[in-house]
Amino acid sequence: MDTAHLRLAVIGLGYVGLPLAVEFGKRRAVVGFDVKEERLEELRRGSDRTLEVSSEELREAVHLSFSGDLEALRECNCYIVTVPTPIDANKKPDLGPLLSASESVGGLLKKGDLVIYESTVYPGCTEEDCVPVLEEYSGLKFNQDFFCGYSPERINPGDKQHRLTDIKKVTSGSTSEIADLVDRLYSEIISAGTHKASSIKVAEAAKVIENTQRDVNIALVNEFAMIFNRMNIDTQAVLEAAGTKWNFLPFRPGLVGGHCIGVDPYYLTYKAQKIGYEPKMILAGRKINDQIGRYVAHRFLEALPQKCTIAGACRVLILGLAFKENCRDIRNSRVFDVIEELRLGGCQVDVFDPLVSETDAEREFGLSLIPELKVGDYDGIVIAVAHEVFKEMGESSIRALGKSTVVIYDLKHIWEKQQAELRL
DSSP states (O other), X not given: OOSTTOOEEEEOOSTTHHHHHHHHHTTSOEEEEOSOHHHHHHHHTTOOTTSSSOHHHHHHOTTEEEESOGGGGTTOOEEEEOOOOOBOTTSOBOOHHHHHHHHHHHTTOXXXXXXEEOSOOOTTHIIIIIHHHHHHHHOOOBTXXXXXXEOOOOOOXXXXXXXXXXXXXXXXXXXXXXXXXXXXXXXTTOTTOEEXXXXXXXXXHHHHHHHHHHHHHHHHHHHHHHHHHHTTOOHHHHHHHHTTSTTOOOOOOOOOOTTTTTTHHHHHHHHHHHTTOOOOHHHHHHHHHHHHHXXXXXXXXXXXXXXXXXXXXXXXXXXXXXXXXXXXXXXXOTHHHHHHHHXXXXXXXXXXXXXXXXXXXXXXXXXXXXXXXXXXXXXXXXXXSOOHHHHHHHHHHHHTTEEEEEEEXXXXXXXXXXXXXXXX
């Protein structure tokens, strides 16, 4: 089945949708849709605040246009949905954005149209949750009048080595012919190649276990760290020694946040519980990783000077708020857990992250970032995110921000062991 007849619309222009729209837009007509007019305006000016796409790449996407009007998608016949799939306050899947997008697309569907989902979901979600919405709002019949595909996103925000085109793409379709079509479509832009899954459910499951596996492995090394800290053994040295064996997995301890690793496991456990299975290892890993921020803060408080027992007497600087290095995204950043616990412990906390928008920090966490660093102000410093800018500062510059008795917690292991008072 040829892809030449496909006229694409990409729904959602965040970390996932924009790179996809740009790559396709270099080769074929694409309409990029987003509900945020501010986002559309900056993209039209050739600027991407997420830093995932450069101004040059936006200029190269000569066939890409942007719109916040659903009517602009009326001539499209292939809709790629890339909206977020978060969890709610009870750590249950929040399908609101996904179902809302499905309603919008359903209102546009015509006979023969194709809807491809990229959002991370639990196995069965596309066909059991999204398709009924598409049918209701279109009045059409699934796999007779319209068809679906699923090709999970594998974007790694901030990673300039592993970008969209360099990562093998899993594809799938609701019929064998549609699976071939979806696979051919993505093959146009993915230089790393594609893997055609045998069904949509297989593709959904493959995606959700990728991050679940990583989450469980990080939880394991986080537990190693908590044990070795009690034994006064350097965790990093232990991992380096164990890593000399060829099949030892190179995971490192740390905060686990963001909109993928800290979220996706809950999609799988939700579905498992729905079908009568109580997942144990996955939830145990989530419990460990969800408490690491508090563990870091309490260990840091114990190491601070004696005067910090007096409420408000200690000043602490947090370097980094993003959920990972060299990235502006702060969604579900667990650095905030550290900040909250330090404040509860009586510390005055300043947060500095030159990559993060002040507006985003205020909206997401109610935080006011400090605009610049001051020398000699702090009793304690936590290097919470391994931004290149912090690595380039070096030990002397960071240590100079503190008082003579400053305690530095190198949470991301950017220094050698002897350079920092504490490491995870």
